[in-house]
Amino acid sequence: KQEVTQIPAALSVPEGENLVLNCSFTDSAIYNLQWFRQDPGKGLTSLLLIQSSQREQTSGRLNASLDKSSGRSTLYIAASQPGDSATYLCAVTRGTNAGKSTFGDGTTLTVKP
Amino acid sequence: DTGVSQNPRHKITKRGQNVTFRCDPISEHNRLYWYRQTLGQGPEFLTYFQNEAQLEKSRLLSDRFSAERPKGSFSTLEIQRTEQGDSAMYLCASSISTGLYGYTFGSGTRLTVV
Numbered sequence: 466k467q468e469v470t471q472i473p474a475a476l477s478v479p480e481g482e483n484l485v486l487n488c489s490f491t492d493s494a495i496y497n498l499q500w501f502r503q504d505p506g507k508g509l510t511s512l513l514l515i516q517s518s519q520r521e522q523t524s525g526r527l528n529a530s531l532d533k534s535s536g537r538s539t540l541y542i543a544a545s546q547p548g549d550s551a552t553y554l555c556a557v558t559r560g561t562n563a564g565k566s567t568f569g570d571g572t573t574l575t576v577k578p
Numbered sequence: 579d580t581g582v583s584q585n586p587r588h589k590i591t592k593r594g595q596n597v598t599f600r601c602d603p604i605s606e607h608n609r610l611y612w613y614r615q616t617l618g619q620g621p622e623f624l625t626y627f628q629n630e631a632q633l634e635k636s637r638l639l640s641d642r643f644s645a646e647r648p649k650g651s652f653s654t655l656e657i658q659r660t661e662q663g664d665s666a667m668y669l670c671a672s673s674i675s676t677g678l679y680g681y682t683f684g685s686g687t688r689l690t691v692v
Contacts, residue, residue: 469620499680508584508669509621509683554620556681564609564634566681568620 467492469557471569478545479577486540486572488555493533496558500529500540503552503571512553513540517560545576582684584670590690591660598656599687603672610653611681612645613669621669627653628675660691 468491478484488498497516501509513522513529515538521530528541538555554571558564583602591597603610609628613621624643625635629650642660647653657664667688671681 497680501683506688508685509671509681511680511682514680556620564611564626564628565623566611567623568613570618570620 467495467557467559467567469555469567469569471553471555471572473572474570475573475575477575477577480545480547482545482576483541483543484545484574486542486553486574488538488540488569490536490538490557490567492557492559493536494560495533496560498529498531498538499556499558499566500527500538501554501556503554505552509554542574545574547576547578550574550576582670582672582682584668584684584687586687587685588688588690590692593662593691594659596656596658597660597689598654599668599670599689600652600654601670601672601684602652603670604682607672607674607682608650609673609675610647611671611673612653612655613671615667615669615686616665624655657689660689662691665689665691 470489499514500512503509515522515531526543531538552571552573556566556568558566585600611626612624615621625645627647630647642658645655667686669686671683673681
């Protein structure tokens with residue numbers, strides 16, 4: 466059974482700081498890994514998707530890496546802004562028919578002005 | 579394309595009542611997923627469809643839950659005889675079954691059972 470862990474559960478940083486969010490998973494037989502952002506009471510917004518054959522993906526100030534062999538992914542946020550404050554979730558899609566995804570419980574980020 | 583649409587946004591119901599939620603996926607997406615999320619937790623898989631076929635249903639789902647996707651378009655999730663433990667955010671997502679398989683989520687339906 467796939468288990469996904471995100472540490473820390475909460476993180477507070479001053480504006481402008483670069484930061485890294487961590488995601489670990491127990492089963493390396495994955496199809497892809499996706500990072501999402503969730504604002505309070507809202508749905509999930511996709512940030513980056515990394516296929517199992519890829520090592521990293523970049524979008525603007527965001528960079529996500531994937532190391533299947535160690536069961537780890539990181540989301541790097543450069544030059545953080547107060548608008549980045551949200552909960553960040555990672556989801557791992559299994560490597561069979563790529564249907565079900567397993568989510569971590571997220572890291573709640575607060576960026577202070 | 580307006581993305582994934584879920585209705586209603588909020589639902590308050592009395593324990594024991596039946597409720598039904600609707601999800602309209604992105605039109606070209608043939609896969610549709612239902613997840614449930616409680617406060618402070620990540621989404622938990624409930625079920626998913628490819629076109630009109632329900633391909634997987636979570637073992638955690640009791641027989642009070644049923645989902646349909648007639649004609650492979652919109653989907654409904656029904657909860658019968660609601661319990662207070664059913665209070666959660668119900669999230670719908672859609673994707674294509676080829677290529678990147680990335681999810682697009684709707685805004686969710688918040689269910690409160692009183």
